[in-house]
Amino acid sequence: MIKYLNQRQIKTIIKLGDLYLPGNQSFSKFSERNQIHHIDRVLKFINKDDLNDLGLFLQLLSFLPTFVLSIIIASASKHNLLFAPLASPFRLLHISLKGLACTLYYSKMNENDGQVLDQLNWNPKMNPAVKDEEMKKLIEDNDFNKIQY
Amino acid sequence: MKKHFDTIIIGAGVSGPIIAQELSSQGQSVLILEAGKFHIAENFPRYEIDATSSLYWGGGMEPNHDASLAMIRPKVVGGGSIINGGLLDEFDDLAFDWFKQKSGLSFFNSKDFSPLYKKVQDNITINKIPSKFANKNAHIFKQGLKNKSLGFSNLSRGQTNCEYEKGNSCIECLSGCPINSKQSTMTTYLRQALKQGVKIFTEFNVNKIIPGDIHLVCGQNKLGEKINFSCEKLVFAGGSIGNTKILYRSGLKDFLPALGENFYSHPQYMVLGIFNELINSYEGPLQTYKSDDQFFRHEGFKLENVFAPPVAISLLLPKIGKELMDKMSQITHMACIEVAIRDTTPGKISVNNNGKIKIRKNLNAEDQYRKKKGHNLIQEIFQEAGAKEIIQGEIGIGLHLMGGLGIGINESTSVVNEDFQIHGLKNIFVGDSSLFPTAPGINPSLTVMALAHKCAEAVIRS
Ligand SMILES: Cc1cc2nc3c(=O)[nH]c(=O)nc-3n(C[C@H](O)[C@H](O)[C@H](O)COP(=O)(O)OP(=O)(O)OC[C@H]3O[C@@H](n4cnc5c(N)ncnc54)[C@H](O)[C@@H]3O)c2cc1C
Numbered sequence: 248m249i250k251y252l253n254q255r256q257i258k259t260i261i262k263l264g265d266l267y268l269p270g271n272q273s274f275s276k277f278s279e280r281n282q283i284h285h286i287d288r289v290l291k292f293i294n295k296d297d298l299n300d301l302g303l304f305l306q307l308l309s310f311l312p313t314f315v316l317s318i319i320i321a322s323a324s325k326h327n328l329l330f331a332p333l334a335s336p337f338r339l340l341h342i343s344l345k346g347l348a349c350t351l352y353y354s355k356m357n358e359n360d361g362q363v364l365d366q367l368n369w370n371p372k373m374n375p376a377v378k379d380e381e382m383k384k385l386i387e388d389n390d391f392n393k394i395q396y
Numbered sequence: 397m398k399k400h401f402d403t404i405i406i407g408a409g410v411s412g413p414i415i416a417q418e419l420s421s422q423g424q425s426v427l428i429l430e431a432g433k434f435h436i437a438e439n440f441p442r443y444e445i446d447a448t449s450s451l452y453w454g455g456g457m458e459p460n461h462d463a464s465l466a467m468i469r470p471k472v473v474g475g476g477s478i479i480n481g482g483l484l485d486e487f488d489d490l491a492f493d494w495f496k497q498k499s500g501l502s503f504f505n506s507k508d509f510s511p512l513y514k515k516v517q518d519n520i521t522i523n524k525i526p527s528k529f530a531n532k533n534a535h536i537f538k539q540g541l542k543n544k545s546l547g548f549s550n551l552s553r554g555q556t557n558c559e560y561e562k563g564n565s566c567i568e569c570l571s572g573c574p575i576n577s578k579q580s581t582m583t584t585y586l587r588q589a590l591k592q593g594v595k596i597f598t599e600f601n602v603n604k605i606i607p608g609d610i611h612l613v614c615g616q617n618k619l620g621e622k623i624n625f626s627c628e629k630l631v632f633a634g635g636s637i638g639n640t641k642i643l644y645r646s647g648l649k650d651f652l653p654a655l656g657e658n659f660y661s662h663p664q665y666m667v668l669g670i671f672n673e674l675i676n677s678y679e680g681p682l683q684t685y686k687s688d689d690q691f692f693r694h695e696g697f698k699l700e701n702v703f704a705p706p707v708a709i710s711l712l713l714p715k716i717g718k719e720l721m722d723k724m725s726q727i728t729h730m731a732c733i734e735v736a737i738r739d740t741t742p743g744k745i746s747v748n749n750n751g752k753i754k755i756r757k758n759l760n761a762e763d764q765y766r767k768k769k770g771h772n773l774i775q776e777i778f779q780e781a782g783a784k785e786i787i788q789g790e791i792g793i794g795l796h797l798m799g800g801l802g803i804g805i806n807e808s809t810s811v812v813n814e815d816f817q818i819h820g821l822k823n824i825f826v827g828d829s830s831l832f833p834t835a836p837g838i839n840p841s842l843t844v845m846a847l848a849h850k851c852a853e854a855v856i857r858s
Contacts, residue, residue: 271721288445292455296752324716335462342463342791349710353724354445368728369706371565371678376438376574385590386434391397391597392617
């Protein structure tokens with residue numbers, strides 16, 4: 248259950264996702280990656296005003312046919328060629344929408360979700376995390392956020 | 397819950413914990429208020445989706461006025477020291493001279509800062525990154541500089557032992573070091589400060605202050621409950637944007653004409669080279685060498701040899717659709733060098749009626765020229781190394797956020813005086829990167845730490 252967007256807005260994100268990431272010989276398209284249910288992990292941290300603007304914008308886009316959406320995102324991706332007053336909103340639009348699509352596609356989501364990174368051969372290693380019992384205790388004793396008050 | 401303290405510090409980033417540790421060692425009662433979460437080694441976010449959105453303000457980045465620069469501002473206990481590269485460089489004489497000139501303060505010189513840098517080294521471990529673990533990305537960079545007869549040297553980083561021989565990749569530590577090797581102020585200074593009795597309130601957002609004989613600090617916890625604290629002395633360590641925002645919302649802009657002015661960010665522009673052979677830029681130390689040549693100091697830019705995780709790389713690529721996916725499938729064949737400009741055009745931070753920050757930041761002709769020169773040099777390095785394609789990143793990034801509350805003697809052009817107190821406001825201090833009067837063109841955090849020690853001395857003296 249997605250908290251921050253309605254069904255209509257979610258459908259639009261999926262449509263846009265498939266335009267940004269339509270798949271190629273080796274990689275599936277955005278919708279087939281099927282990670283949209285993780286979108287709250289991103290939206291939870293966006294400023295309230297920006298989240299409202301995003302929701303409103305998606306709602307507007309939801310009424311447009313796919314070919315119009317593809318023209319919009321293609322124009323937005325050419326932001327550097329646009330005149331200054333147009334360039335800024337298009338650039339912002341481009342960064343935000345592409346950012347959402349790429350985050351949901353190229354990030355690993357949990358322990359069992361290695362598929363895309365494996366396919367990319369992206370394989371950084373790190374020792375298991377150390378246990379810092381001393382710090383845990385210090386937090387328990389000194390962080391008002393953790394202390395019942 | 398105790399509500400009154402000798403000193404309250406806003407921000408537990410690079411500088412806040414240093415000041416807290418120093419003050420508490422003198423017996424002061426200290427509270428740190430920090431908007432970010434307290435993560436420790438075992439619970440840093442491990443996936444890019446969570447790291448990008450939860451460890452930074454604005455859910456990842458805050459754009460400037462025309463979205464040509466993405467400001468990356470940490471929001472986590474330990475601040476920049478949790479998510480940054482950990483590279484620690486002392487200022488050279490040039491940087492000190494620029495600081496002295498701009499601020500009118502004579503203590504900006506290497507002699508006065510030498511004991512401050514020493515203090516930092518007494519508290520954290522700094523090591524040179526050994527050449528033997530350098531990855532292919534680093535080799536391409538080093539060879540490129542050599543071919544151009546430009547100097548380079550091994551980077552100094554705040555780290556104990558990253559165990560590269562076991563195959564560890566420091567790119568993983570961009571969302572917090574899980575093995576406590578990276579010397580964040582969380583695992584070093586703050587640990588000591590908490591042992592000395594410092595209290596901290598995490599996930600607590602400071603909204604405004606009310607200055608007086610006793611200062612009031614007003615904010616809210618993660619549940620949205622409004623809570624006020626009071627103190628005799630107040631220290632700002634919330635960074636350029638954080639501090640400016642609070643002072644604006646406290647109605648102090650008219651009182652402090654230079655508030656939010658003179659904001660610098662060393663704008664950085666990444667360039668990717670795609671090679672036929674495997675590069676695996678994620679391996680080992682993220683960075684091993686730095687460009688180290690007077691040429692760069694005179695030209696006003698430097699080159700940095702970096703890389704980023706997949707989502708970030710996909711956002712830098714100026715592509716969409718199948719083309720973007722085709723390029724992404726070559727990520728392990730990519731090397732990356734960026735140009736970081738010592739920006740000469742100061743930006744301006746302000747806050748609109750809704751309390752939202754606005755960052756005005758342009759590159760003037762000189763800055764554009766520096767960027768272009770850097771790009772050309774990177775282009776040549778990649779070409780000589782045999783790159784089959786070279787791609788310039790789509791937008792610039794601002795990581796070194798500096799100024800906004802510049803230090804200086806002139807009240808109309810600076811915000812903080814030589815005793816680290818805000819002009820005209822008694823016992824309200826500033827001890828972080830927002831003090832910078834100009835851009836040094838050098839990694840800032842070691843000097844931010846040195847300034848935090850100096851600010852603590854001033855608080856104690858007062
Ligand atoms: C990705 C990245 C890589 C970098 N790499 C390097 C490097 O290798 N070497 C180097 O020297 N520098 C590097 N830097 C820059 C360096 O991290 C900063 O210069 C440094 O963090 C500044 O320290 P500070 O104490 O001024 O602010 P910060 O470390 O940003 O700390 C400020 C803290 O205040 C908190 N805060 C702000 N507003 C409020 C509020 N209203 N209420 C409560 N809390 C608040 C924030 O959440 C934050 O934790 C890098 C930065 C980034 C983002």
